[in-house]
Amino acid sequence: MSNSIVFTPPVTTDGLLSEAEKEDLYLKLIEQINKDFNFANEAIDLPLTIQPEELKSELHEKIYRLIQYKFAEYLNLLYIVDVPEDQVKKLDGSDIAELSKQVAFLVLKREWMKVWFRNKY
Numbered sequence: 001m002s003n004s005i006v007f008t009p010p011v012t013t014d015g016l017l018s019e020a021e022k023e024d025l026y027l028k029l030i031e032q033i034n035k036d037f038n039f040a041n042e043a044i045d046l047p048l049t050i051q052p053e054e055l056k057s058e059l060h061e062k063i064y065r066l067i068q069y070k071f072a073e074y075l076n077l078l079y080i081v082d083v084p085e086d087q088v089k090k091l092d093g094s095d096i097a098e099l100s101k102q103v104a105f106l107v108l109k110r111e112w113m114k115v116w117f118r119n120k121y
Contacts, residue, residue, distance in 0.1 A: 005120055009114060011088035016112050018050035024045075028115045030055065036041050036111065040077040042066065059108065078103075083110050 010016035020026040030046050033055075037044040044062050046055060066074035078088060091102050096119045 005113075007116060009109050009113060013056050013108060014052070016105075016108055017055065020112060020115070021052070023116070023119070025115050025119055026052075028119070029112055030068045032111045032115050033059070033108075037062075037077065037080050040073070040080040042070075042073055042077055056104070056108075060101050063107065064097065064106045067096055067100055067103070081107050081110050083107055 010019050017026070017029075021028045027048050030045070030048055034044060034046055042062070046058060049056070050116065062093065063074070063077075066077060078085075083105060087106055091099055093099050
C-alpha cells in the first residue's frame with residue numbers, strides 16, 4: 001500500500017484561492033506569483049495583505065495588459081510559470097478580456113501546484 005498524495009487542482013479561481021487559504025498557503029501562493037513574475041521581468045508586486053478578490057483582479061489585469069501590449073513578454077511569463085502550452089492553445093482567443101481571465105486561472109493553477117507540492121514534500 002503506497003502513501004501517494006494526489007494533487008487535484010481546483011476548477012475555479014475562487015475554489016483555488018479558498019483552498020489556498022484553507023491550507024494556510026495563501027501567502028506562499030502570493031510569494032510564488034511575485035517571484036515568477038519578477039523572474040519574467042514583469043513585476044506584479046502583490047502585497048501579502050491582498051484579498052483574494054483583489055488578487056484575482058490584479059492578475060487578470062496584468063495578463064490582459066501583457067496580451068494586449070507586450071505579447072513576447074506574455075509568452076515568456078507563461079514559459080517561466082510553466083503553464084502547459086496545450087491548455088493555452090485550447091482557449092478561445094477571440095475575446096481578449098475572456099482569454100486573459102482564463103489564462104490568469106491557468107497561471108494561478110500552476111503556481112498553486114508548485115506551492116502545494118513544495119508544502120507536501
